[in-house]
Amino acid sequence: MAPEPITDIHIPNQGTIRGSIHPTKRIVRFLNVPYGTVNERWRPASKPEPWTGIRDATKQGPVSPQPRGPYRFSRAINTYSGFDMDDETIDFDERHCLNVNIYVHEDTLAAVHENPGGEGVPVMSYIHGGGNRDGANAMDIYDGTNIVAESVKIGRPVIVVVPNHRLHFLGFFSCPELVEDVRSDERLETEYEQSVGNWGLMDQKLALEWVKTHISQFGGAPNQVTAFGESAGSVGINYHLMIPQHHGLFQRAIMQSCSMNSVAAYRPELEGKVYFDYLVDYFKLPKISRREQLALLKKIPSKEFGLAAESPKLNMFTAWEDGVLLHEDARKWVHKTEFYDRGVKALMIGDTKEEGSLFIETLGAPTLARWGRVKQRFCPPTEEGRKAWKEVYGEVRTDEEARNASSRVTADFVSGYPVFSTLRAASKREDLCKGFDLFQFYFDRSIRAVDEQGRNLGAHHGVDLAFLFAPDLALEKVFTEEEVRLSEQVRKLWIQFAYGETNEKQRKEDTLEVLRARIQRPVDDYEYHQSRVDGEAIVITDKATMERDQVSRAGRKVFEFWEQSEKWVSNEREQMKDGEEEGWKYGIVTFTRPSQQEWS
Template sequence: MSTAPQVNIPGCGIVKGVEAENQPVVAKFLNIPYATVPERWRPAVKAGPWNGVRDATIQGPVCHQPLSENPLVSMTSDPVDENDEEAYSKVYNEEHCLNLNVFAPKDQAQNGSKTSQPSIPVMVWIHGGGFKDGSNAMALYDASNMVAHSVQGIGRPVIVVTINYRLNYFGFLSSTELVQDVQSDKRLDANSHERSVGNWGLLDQKLALEWVRDHISAFGGNPKDVTVFGESAGAASVGYHIAIKEHHGLFQRAILQSGAATTMIAGRPEMEGQRYFDHLCGHFGLNTADLTGAQKLERLRKIPAKDLVKAADKGKVGMFIPTIDNVLIQGDARQWVHDPSRYDSGLKAVMLGDCRDEGRMFVSTLGAKSMKRWPRFVARHCPPGLEKEFAAIYGSPKTDAEAASISALILSDSVFLYPIHATSLTLMQMAHKTGAETQLEMARFHFDHPLQIVEDMELGLGAHHAAELPFVFGSDTYQDLFTEREKALCLRVMETWILFAWGEASRLYGLKHGVSSLLPSDVGVGGQRKEAVVFTEECTVEKKLVERLDARTLEFWRQSEQWQKTRREEQWNQRQRSSKL
């Protein structure tokens, strides 16, 4: 009988983990605190050390979040009874939700502190969920099989860390009242990001990455060889970290899955943020003239977290976004995303990719599922005067079904493919600038395979948003659902991600060692169209073109992006002028 793995983390304490159920070569350490939340809508603080041996065998609490009909977000098979305070607090806890899970090769973790033990690459996962829901507790993100394959399958062991961060009203709420509240708090450092508003979730992620930098060596990980990877809102988070100077240097490689910073464009406290704040106040009957902003906040802080989050329940509130607070995030992302000087010059490699049918999942909320909604949908995306160009590219629907199908394609292009292209272009400009110490390597992927079990449900989602996730982690939950071909594809996907973290999946690696690279080519600059790795519908892995948007379509979305940026600036300036009258 094997002993429970233990690790002594200097500055923290001893943690006792557990062997992965079906992978004895993997040790899991769950619910390691990296920070705590001292007060709602304030920066988190680094967690303090503990005495004795901390039990790290049970999943820790996560951020309160609204109910979701998305099965990927389900954390348990049975709903938690909110009236059972003890059981509920084990799943959701506002103060102690900032924890992380470490999946490590067991031998590596147990010998990590020995100087003779070579350190290995670390992969840090930032989950998606529209900054509204999701967590590291999801069975989907159990990295036991991924780590086991890194050890036994390809001999390139990695450590995977999955983190929680504050979400929805707790991590991404902003408003005029909150700005004034933070600015008036003399406890906060006026010259630091402590005065950031509406970006507490991003700051939580930074603290988690700092924890990895400071402590992962205890598990045998190399703090100078970190790959951060995220999907959807997690990928957008990575895009923001790459462009926020104070966050530079916390990771050396990055994988952005189905997103970039301009997939989740930061809004302004007085505009996008204010609507959510006013909705929250309206939900609790606080939108009355006799209450000041400070009084509203005082009452909102006293509302139990499980009640607060209900204001975003049942689809009443959609995705949340970061905030242009001129502290952490400066200006419209549609502007600085094209500026290579903003990006982390220490990055060694970046991989970006998408799923073939990204937009289909969002038609009901963001698209035009009927002809009645089509004109408004077009008005949101098409600059005045470009209607004919828009129709020439995408066609004009005649039926509700055509409106839904075309809007799904438009959402794929505008929300995912174009932001990924724009980010890739800027990164390559940075990589080729004169005098760079190292050349940043770029790679792209496309995931075209629809999950067979989803296809059998006849939902018409195709290779939908997040379809690649079961293949990246290969958790037991999906292993039981995969076809034999999908199981083989899962190994190839995990191999790609793992070798990328090792720096052995790149074009440069292939050239140096005279072998065919798993990732075939750098992303092109400008009009160049080079190769991407494609996980095909037939479960094969092939080399195909990087860009799936032709030059005409890319130019249209470039113009649309600038038009939307200008329009929001005009609305913002008008609001500023009105407030001074």
């Protein structure tokens, strides 16, 4: 008779939790395991208080308060699952949202029970996206069950951990009054605790530290952690790679679709003032001193902040220059090879073919009449900038051309150039192919069922998540047979990366051939675009296969334009004076202040 599966785990200095086991897949799920507690708004989280008895870890826990309307970023990528963030049973709780979901095979738990000092299996910690505005580990699209099931199937068991973190104004907000409030708090003893505006990143760090400390209780190897994330989650991983205080949290990383220069870090005295004014207007605060208004903001229920963040005026929330974690525009850091965590031994980064298709309505031009605004937002108003813009994106004369061109613009701005920037800088590490492995991937496959709906999204932003996490709804009712097989291959690729099979010495007989597609020399944008080096990029093709192909697709002129644009924006930002609002729009840098009509 088979032994009863282990579902009770004791976590030192916390307590005992009881999970549940999948009836057929033998995956044990531990949900709503606290890694931190928010004792006070706009302050660092603390470690959770221990509990007595057995804590129920069979149900989804609280999530960060967030938008519940049509402007929620994560809505589009969650169409492949049965989860609904608007469900009235969802618990939005600022104080208790810092929890992790853990997915582990029962054999892994049995092994650690029999041999507590064993080596453990690799761990994959996922940081979710959603523009730092919405999303949660409760979403089916982030359920790690099928990744773990695939890992056992191919003989490489892993543990998947998915944390929540604070979002929007609760996790990514600053202003001069808040900086003064934090810096005058004598309870904050260390400089790190006095970081302002970066609590969401600090939550992620606390979660990864929790994994490092406690994952061995679940059979995981604390020194074999792969951090992977998509969109804002990828940006977060990039920050952890670059911020010295966050080094050492993981050994491998997979960045999907974005990088830290996808959006500039904000400044309390400029963007922070505008954010503050938005909240004052939204909550209709009385005309008292800004310090007194801040005190009122502290008392507003957290769910109300989630609703405040759903305005179409607000785009991506991001990190803040605070003089502690970030001392300057962090987009500059991504180009500095010396900033990258030398403890990270492998990095894979890439994007989808039609990254911009989801953003045409919000950042692009669904009609020709809107094309001028796209150009105004993204093209430097210089003769050189306008000439380069025309060479790259051409003349636009129809609504269809406006949609297509603006989709390309958004893709290049949000993903293409940022991904290339990270790849280029990382490729200049002196230990490239000598202890550090670097990969680039392209995800070209769309979902046929979505294509047939006539939505014209293609391989859109986030489509890779459906293949990677493979929620049961997608496997059973959405994917074609070849898409099911491709999903298995995608999971296999990510798992083998986590196992370190990027290193030639650690390859096994069934290691995917595409993992030989390493970047083998520093990526020089000019040389690579001219020679079109083959075989150094992984492509998940539209034909549902995996192949090796050339490294760069966009072309030299595209990256030259965005590099020029980035430098122009950085220069303009540096010249902006305290209180100026010219040159910026909520959540996205622009070159002229939008008209009042655009705000409405």
